[in-house]
Amino acid sequence: MDSPERITFTQDVPLTRLGAAGDARSAASQRLAGLARQFFFRNRLDRVDFDAPILARGTGSVVEDVDGRQYLDFNSGQMCAALGHNHPRIVAAIRESAQTLIHASSSLFNVKEIELAARLADLVDRPLQKSFFLSSGSDANEAAITVAKKYTGGYEVASPHVSFHGLSDASRALTFAAWHRGYGPYPAGTCAIVAPYCYRCPLSQTFPKCEFACLKTSFELLDAQSAGAGAAVITEPLYSAGGVIEPPPGWLRELKLMCEARGLLLVLDEAQTGLAKLGSMFAYQREGVVPDILTLSKHFGGGVEISAVVTTPEIEDRVASRGMVFSHSHTSDPMACAAALASLDIITRERLVDRATLIGLYWRQKLDGLAARHEIIGDVRGRGLLQGIELVRDRETKEPFFDAGPRIADRCLNRGLLFSVRRKGSVLRFVPPFTTTESQMEKAAEILDGALSAVESR
Ligand SMILES: Cc1ncc(COP(=O)(O)O)c(C=O)c1O
Incomplete structure (x- = not known):
């Protein structure tokens, strides 16, 4: 990939506590979840999940929950932190x-x-x-x-x-x-x-x-x-x-x-x-x-x-x-x-036009590689920092695999990768920030690969 010296903020944050799989929630986190359950109006665009991680801080392409667990944010917040969190x-x-x-x-x-x-x-x-x-x-x-x-x-x-x-x-x-x-x-x-x-x-x-x-x-x-x-x-x-x-x-x-x-x-x-x-x-x-x-x-x-x-x-x-x-x-x-x-x-x-092209090409290679291994990927599309895959039950009939998306997303979230699911569950949408590095994309693709395999094998 392009040399990053033009970029002042790549933030290859050490991923020491990626995801929440297997971890118990702290008392502080449970208390916040309880308050949310009690006082928060359920008006979100996506499904309301009071057991999901509660975010506390972020830098570059990584956000952290109240318990210090990290997540690769391939949703760029709500797509508004594409320059990287807290540039x-x-x-x-x-x-x-x-x-x-x-x-x-x-x-x-x-x-x-x-x-x-x-x-x-x-x-x-x-x-x-x-x-x-x-x-x-x-x-x-x-x-x-x-x-x-x-x-x-x-x-x-x-x-x-x-x-x-x-x-x-x-x-x-x-x-x-x-x-x-x-x-x-x-x-x-x-x-x-x-x-x-x-x-x-x-x-x-x-x-x-x-x-x-x-x-x-x-x-x-x-x-x-x-x-x-x-x-x-x-x-x-x-x-x-x-x-x-x-x-x-x-x-x-x-x-x-x-x-x-x-x-x-x-x-x-x-x-x-x-x-x-x-x-x-x-x-x-x-x-x-x-x-x-x-x-x-x-x-x-x-x-x-x-x-x-x-x-x-x-x-x-x-x-x-x-x-x-x-x-x-x-x-x-x-x-x-x-x-x-x-x-x-x-x-x-920081010439982010070039940066988006490079990240986009690298991530597309990863998605194409996953499509070659996983039959449930019917289509890979988009460009730059906005790409997605459409999930199908059958590549010939293109029957949408609506149930797969939320299951894949849940598994990925548990292992430290955040993205959104659209078209009633059949499209996974990835919007990594401009700060995303090759190693972060490698890690994200590895997490996604595991989740696709798990859902396919059920
Ligand atoms: C293309 C597009 N237009 C408009 C909006 C609405 O923006 P806002 O949520 O800031 O009102 C969104 C939000 O996701 C969007 O994706």
């Missing part, structure tokens, strides 16, 4: 803010938000130039949709059926990957389109012979349903929570053309794909498609909550002159903006 430059930026200005009025400009807007304009492609900052990824997508509505005067918004854009009411309305039922009614005009899930094409087509039949069918339906008030299509460039599903080459370009033909804005949600994670600064660059609106979140703040909405001067000018307001109490907080500035410094100075 020293993020820590320094937070410390400096704590001594200058943590929070400020959102009616006045503060130094850090101006610097951040200018810095981001430098990083994205023209004509994107104008930014504003919010807290979560859901906020940013909701705001992007508001911009699209104000700009077009329409209200109809579509999103692919495996996309995830957040769990606020407005962003959940456009989240079709899961977590959609039981929260309605949703705003009028929200609609799903057929996602380019080539491993299981919903239209039983094969790429490239299909000539993007998914898009053509989707737009035929959208056109038929439209009340003539189209505003936008929002999509991830690679569907993370939906199961690490990557659109085929050319799909995004075709989507942009179809949006343009109808006066719809294209909103790209790069929460999980932007800022170097996939081996390019932004995923849209690989396709040569600049969106009308770009949203960023997750590791944008290096672990601190901040998101961005970035658009063109033309769009900004029209919606601003129409009096668009979108602001929260913590909009553009100087501390969050300072963390994001430090994060952009790390990403560019």
